[in-house]
Amino acid sequence: MSTTAANTTALRNRETVAEGTMAFHFDRPPGFEFKAGQTIDLTLNNPPETDAEGNIRTFSIVSAPFEQGLMITTRMRDTAFKRVLRTSGLPLEVKIEGPSGSFTLLKNPAKAAVFLAGGIGITPFFSIVKQAVHDQLPQQLYVFHSNRRPEDAPFLERLGELARQAPNFHFIPTMTEMDKSQREWQGERGVINREMLERYLPSLQGPIYYLAGPPKMVTAMRNMLVAAGADEDDIRTEEFAGY
Secondary structure (H helix, E strand, O other): OOOOOEEEEEEEEEEEEEOOEEEEEEOOOOOOOOOOOEEEEEEEOOOOOOOOOOEEEEEEOOOOOOOOOEEEEOOOOHHHHHHHHHHHHOOOOEEEEEEEEOOOOOOOOOOOOOEEEEEEHHHHHHHHHHHHOOOOOOOOOEEEEEEEOOOOOHHHHHHHEEEEHHEEEEEEEEEHHHOOOOOOOEEEOOOOOOHHHHHHHHOOOEEEEEEEEOOOHHHHHHHHHHHOOOHHHHHEEEEOOOO
8 A cells, every 4th residue: 555644543562572672562543554564654642752853753564464453663772752662651642654665575476585684674574474474475485684693683483483384484594693692593693695595595596685674784785686696676675774
């Protein structure tokens, strides 16, 4: 959907989903329709405090269209906006506007979808994958998710569960700073690079690539893919700055 309407809704619940990362659960307004991967603008109504960054933020919708509520997830920086989200009494009335954005799955069974995420960049992909598995899409889906440590990785267990349920969904999490972790880790280590992709993908030419994360990571991934022979028209990006 590309229509952007304003709705009043309420924050009902919040949970910590990784160190320094929280998920916020809102009522879904009646008739609110969206595509997996889209965003909303969230406005705090008359918050008890504000700062120079203002009272509006754009968030990926982490819930899938088939799910009942609306969920967003964010890194918890020390800003007035995020302090209000974290500490306010519930329910908290807010305004949402949207959905917007075209960072959505191109449904082409002949082309694998390869998602390369850094940190909080996983949020649109979690929605997309949940919906694709729910719809039993035949497309091959690969999610490569880079974090410093397992402690920092939101939805690590839930994505692993989805991969076990759906034979065409492949989840490849990788950790770059395991020396700072208190957990065991048997998976990939290091940054996402060409060698890692080649271990899991039949070919680097052919898939549609979706890149989301910090701007420097997104740029590095795009350059790596182009150097590996991927068609630039097959690379779609979304940058998560300021998180």
